[in-house]
Amino acid sequence: MRRLIYIFLMxxxxxxxxxxxxxxxxxxxxxxxxxxxxxxxxxxxxAVTLPSLTVYGIGAPNDSAIIRNSSASQVYLPLRITxxxxxxxxxxxxxxxxxxxxxxxxxxxPYFESRECGAMxxxxxxxxxFTCHAIDSVAIPDTxxxxxxxxxxxxxxx
Amino acid sequence: xxxxxxxxxxxxxxxxxxxxPLGAQEQQRKVTPVKPSTNKVLTPPKGTDEKxxxxxxxxxxxxxxxxEIKDSLARIYPHxxxxxxxxxxxxxxxxxxxxxxxxxxxxxxxxxxxxxxxxQPVVVAGLGVAKDTPDDMNFTYRGKxxxxxxxxxxxxxxxxxxxQYQLYAGVRLGFSTFKYDITDATVQNPYWxxxxxxxxxxxxxxxxxxxxxxxxxxxxxxxxxxxxxxAKFHGMxxxxxxxxxxxxxxxxxxxxxxxxxxxxxxxYTIPMNRDRWPAKDEEKKKLR
Numbered sequence: 357m358r359r360l361i362y363i364f365l366m367x368x369x370x371x372x373x374x375x376x377x378x379x380x381x382x383x384x385x386x387x388x389x390x391x392x393x394x395x396x397x398x399x400x401x402x403a404v405t406l407p408s409l410t411v412y413g414i415g416a417p418n419d420s421a422i423i424r425n426s427s428a429s430q431v432y433l434p435l436r437i438t439x440x441x442x443x444x445x446x447x448x449x450x451x452x453x454x455x456x457x458x459x460x461x462x463x464x465x466p467y468f469e470s471r472e473c474g475a476m477x478x479x480x481x482x483x484x485x486f487t488c489h490a491i492d493s494v495a496i497p498d499t500x501x502x503x504x505x506x507x508x509x510x511x512x513x514x
Numbered sequence: 515x516x517x518x519x520x521x522x523x524x525x526x527x528x529x530x531x532x533x534x535p536l537g538a539q540e541q542q543r544k545v546t547p548v549k550p551s552t553n554k555v556l557t558p559p560k561g562t563d564e565k566x567x568x569x570x571x572x573x574x575x576x577x578x579x580x581x582e583i584k585d586s587l588a589r590i591y592p593h594x595x596x597x598x599x600x601x602x603x604x605x606x607x608x609x610x611x612x613x614x615x616x617x618x619x620x621x622x623x624x625x626x627x628x629x630x631x632x633x634q635p636v637v638v639a640g641l642g643v644a645k646d647t648p649d650d651m652n653f654t655y656r657g658k659x660x661x662x663x664x665x666x667x668x669x670x671x672x673x674x675x676x677x678q679y680q681l682y683a684g685v686r687l688g689f690s691t692f693k694y695d696i697t698d699a700t701v702q703n704p705y706w707x708x709x710x711x712x713x714x715x716x717x718x719x720x721x722x723x724x725x726x727x728x729x730x731x732x733x734x735x736x737x738x739x740x741x742x743x744x745a746k747f748h749g750m751x752x753x754x755x756x757x758x759x760x761x762x763x764x765x766x767x768x769x770x771x772x773x774x775x776x777x778x779x780x781x782y783t784i785p786m787n788r789d790r791w792p793a794k795d796e797e798k799k800k801l802r
Binding site for chain 2: 390413415416417420422434436437438465466467468469470471474475476477
């Protein structure tokens with residue numbers, strides 16, 4: 357009789373634990389679904405918002421813009437996955453300042469992030485160039501671009 | 515001080531010295547006399563068998579008392595031999611969960627040496643495999659059949675009970691070396707119009723070293739057979755890093771990011787040094 361009670365308790369607790377452990381699995385992706393750089397604008401050490409900004413990639417289909425005539429302090433700059441160079445135009449609408457261009461040269465790295473986030477491309481930025489109409493400098497502290505939702509490109513304005 | 519005063523002081527001291535024994539006698543008179551125990555009979559405890567009672571009657575009480583203390587300690591701390599028994603077990607929890615849709619599984623065989631019915635060194639060897647194409651995701655993950663090993667020990671809290679009942683806590687050190695493929699990966703890049711770019715990551719290899727803390731329960735079900743479960747909390751110590759990502763499944767550990775695992779095992783018990791096991795209560799009664 358005592359043995360039966362032990363076995364019953366064992367099965368009940370075991371089932372409870374198994375159910376709990378299976379239910380506890382985390383199934384949320386905390387980052388983006390692909391590696392993508394996030395550029396932020398600064399004046400000195402302070403983040404700034406540009407009042408009317410248009411950003412588009414040179415060669416993007418249908419001349420589509422990433423943002424158009426919008427105020428922005430940050431902007432995602434999606435990279436091409438069939439080429440290793442991307443060129444972007446920053447148009448400061450409503451000002452007399454000429455457009456700036458930012459060029460990124462990079463390597464493409466196929467990457468498996470996790471079951472929740474999936475397979476994606478990461479990028480290693482090899483070099484970058486820019487014009488200096490409104491831009492003072494560009495810094496990329498960590499050249500590995502992943503799906504993490506963090507600022508990876510710092511654009512310092514004049 | 516005058517001579518007269520010195521005489522008076524000397525007389526007073528002499529009187530005080532002479533009166534001190536009288537005071538002590540007054541105190542002795544106040545002590546309550548105690549009747550010494552001269553007729554104490556040493557009686558055996560209830561339930562003592564007849565042979566022991568006979569020995570009591572012969573007056574051999576000192577050695578009997580010593581024997582009783584020894585027996586009493588043996589009941590409280592039953593002394594099992596260093597090699598009490600060995601269990602051979604198979605963990606089939608993942609096999610069971612796979613039937614209910616789990617996409618990975620680790621199967622292992624383990625050998626446990628039950629020492630003094632308390633300390634239990636454990637050796638585990640197993641194989642793990644995984645295959646998953648998650649809904650609404652962009653890849654297929656194939657974890658190839660790969661080995662893993664674990665070393666560790668349990669401490670049995672029910673060491674006073676018969677070995678067929680075990681409630682234990684334990685630690686394990688696990689190691690696995692494995693291979694995996696990512697196939698059918700599709701990446702969409704709508705801004706640049708580069709939808710459905712495919713890639714594969716084949717022949718990835720990895721290794722991992724991890725630790726586990728666990729609690730478990732084992733119950734004899736019939737003859738030498740037993741069932742048991744284990745709830746494990748685990749964490750990674752060291753892992754091979756890759757430029758192309760981290761494995762989702764690690765054989766023997768489970769899925770990345772999971773902190774808990776569950777084991778369900780069937781055991782076959784091989785008793786050892788059976789003649790040196792403490793007698794069960796029923797056996798003792800029969801002997802009497």
